[in-house]
Amino acid sequence: MVDEIRYEYTTVRAIRGTDSSMIAKMQKDGWEFVDQTPGMLRSTLNFRRPKKPVLWRLIGVGVAVLAVLAVAGGIASALSDGGEKGEGETKAEAATTAAATTAPVVSEQPAAAPTPTAVESPATKVITARNNPEFAALLKADSCDDANVDFATKYAGRTVAFNGSIVHMAPHGDYDTRYDFLLGPGDKGPRTTVGPAFHYEDVNVFDLNLTGKKIPAIVGAGDKFRFVAEVREFNTVQCSFYLDPVSTEVR
Known part of the structure; x- marks a missing residue:
């Protein structure tokens, strides 16, 4: 079957x-x-x-093959050495004895899986300008450059980290505690002219997860941070690159 x-x-x-x-x-x-x-x-x-076949099934088949070969080898040995058996022992009895003493016991339990080594997966590694040439180039590209949509498509759901500043901050809708942030790479704040137009949409200050030695009570345009965020998508009409905040370290 x-x-x-x-x-x-x-x-x-x-x-x-x-x-x-x-x-x-x-x-x-x-x-x-x-x-x-x-x-x-x-x-x-x-x-x-x-899905790929389970490893222990393949191991079980291999052990069974070895068992058959061992039994065959024992029988052949017994037939060829029949003259050396004890007095009154037939060749068939010798073969049975050889098979019983040489055949390995085949366990019905699956082979234990090897303990995985704790290695950081490339899919979970935080992307920075140092370890990802595409991200390094993106931080220097125009906000409407094709590099934006290419990067957003390839790395959607991944985490990036970069030194940047708040370019603009405005209330979201009718709320006075939720905001839309425009972020830029570098330290120039409202004077930023190079790089993607990174956006945090509809977040409050607590969503920024501020960290660092001196956490400010309020934030505003011009403030410099180390942004860690998850890639969402790039809006090709607005040339807006949307991120979700993970942590924000004061610089």
């Missing part, structure tokens, strides 16, 4: 208009496109691929 194929699934968010390129990239990595859910600014793409 053929074993039922089991799949693993993953979901990717892509900015509208880049769906085809994202699907092609995932298919190149072995993923099968399942379906998509369109949104106003981004689409949710669902993929699957067959």
